[in-house]
Amino acid sequence: MKITNSVTIKVFCKPEENQETIKQSLLKLLPFSLEQEKLQLTHTKATGFNDREISIFEITLSKDNHISQFIKHLKSLLSADTKQLILRQLETRLDEEFNFFIRLDKDRLINDNLCYITDSGSCFHIKINIAAFPKKREAAIKVIRSIFEEQTI
Numbered sequence: 001m002k003i004t005n006s007v008t009i010k011v012f013c014k015p016e017e018n019q020e021t022i023k024q025s026l027l028k029l030l031p032f033s034l035e036q037e038k039l040q041l042t043h044t045k046a047t048g049f050n051d052r053e054i055s056i057f058e059i060t061l062s063k064d065n066h067i068s069q070f071i072k073h074l075k076s077l078l079s080a081d082t083k084q085l086i087l088r089q090l091e092t093r094l095d096e097e098f099n100f101f102i103r104l105d106k107d108r109l110i111n112d113n114l115c116y117i118t119d120s121g122s123c124f125h126i127k128i129n130i131a132a133f134p135k136k137r138e139a140a141i142k143v144i145r146s147i148f149e150e151q152t153i
Contacts, residue, residue: 003143005129006062007070011106012121013055014048023057025110026124030059031073037066071147074126077115083148085117090144098130098140 009029013022023041027034034041041059048054061067075083086093086102093101103123105116132139 002064002131003147004067004071005131006060007067007129008058008060008125008127010056010058010125010127011123013057015052015054019055019057021110022106025106026057026059028109028113029070029074029077029104029124029126031069032066034059039066071128074115075148079115082115082117086148087145090141094130094137094140094144098132098135098137100128100130100140100144102126102128 009026011022011026013019023043027041039059039061041057044056044058046054046056061070078086095101103118103120103125105118105120106122106124108114108116109124130140130143132143
């Protein structure tokens with residue numbers, strides 16, 4: 001049974017930050033090689049506050065196999081307490097289009113290789129589009145629970 005339609009992982013890099021370090025940290029969130037799987041990490045630029053150039057690294061997963069591997073890997077990186085926090089905040093992390101959002105603290109992931117949930121903007125943004133049937137919020141919540149509760153997907 002399909003549980004998600006897509007996963008997008010995005011991170012913003014300020015001019016004073018090391019782009020290569022941030023890019024490598026994003027790639028560590030993936031349990032496979034982009035080259036081998038023929039996936040592309042996009043790099044775009046935007047203008048931030050005070051006309052500062054911000055780099056944006058982004059990858060979107062749309063194949064069921066890639067999504068399943070990513071979710072299993074993400075779950076393995078999250079502590080039991082972090083999964084419980086995600087489940088407690090489930091309602092506020094899910095939007096009307098059934099996009100489920102998680103922010104991982106950028107500094108902790110880069111410096112300590114640890115996945116911590118944050119509300120700050122200095123983060124790795126993960127957007128999981130939930131495939132729910134029937135297309136109702138209750139069904140989407142059930143799918144999210146099945147992902148993050150201590151059972152396998």
